[in-house]
Amino acid sequence: MSDLESESASDSGPESENDVRAPPPLAASVLLEKTSIVPPPPPPEKVSIRLVSIGSTPSVSPNVIRISGDRSMAAVGQFLRKRLRSKSVHLYIQNTFEPGPDESVQDLFNLFKTKNELIVSYCLQVAFG
Incomplete structure (x- = not known):
């Protein structure tokens, strides 16, 4: 492998690790669900x-x-x-x-x-x- 190929291969490794995100802890996920509740529709006109x-x-x-x-x-x-x-x-x-x-x-x-x-x-x- 040439030096250019080895650098590009090593560069793609850390980026792909950053793209993968671990799920939030259970307490945080429950909090996120409560805060992302869709508001009720407005009352009818x-x-x-x-x-x-x-x-x-x-x-x-x-x-x-x-x-x-x-x-x-x-x-x-x-x-x-x-x-x-x-x-x-x-x-x-x-x-x-x-x-x-x-x-x-x-x-x-x-x-x-x-x-x-x-x-x-x-x-x-x-x-x-």
Whole structure:
């Protein structure tokens, strides 16, 4: 071997030893696991819903409510049934369609908001269709 080859071979030895790291002691690894816990996700965004009565249906107070975006439209319907003391209520988004009870309030808000509010009309009987 020439002098250059022997120097390069001896140089690669110590570098490879430095690359291999021993695992931290058990107490340190437990501490690292505790400190590297992912923080909880932020709470869901609140959505403003403007409630508008249709026809002779009584209006509710307040007519603007704030609800968590991860709730479903069934929660809005339940709120209105309780306020109106009725067994059924029909909800409409912008007087156009009746959303499913399992649809997310946040999804509907993102698609159909007007002036940063979701307009939900309601009545006791079927109004459209």
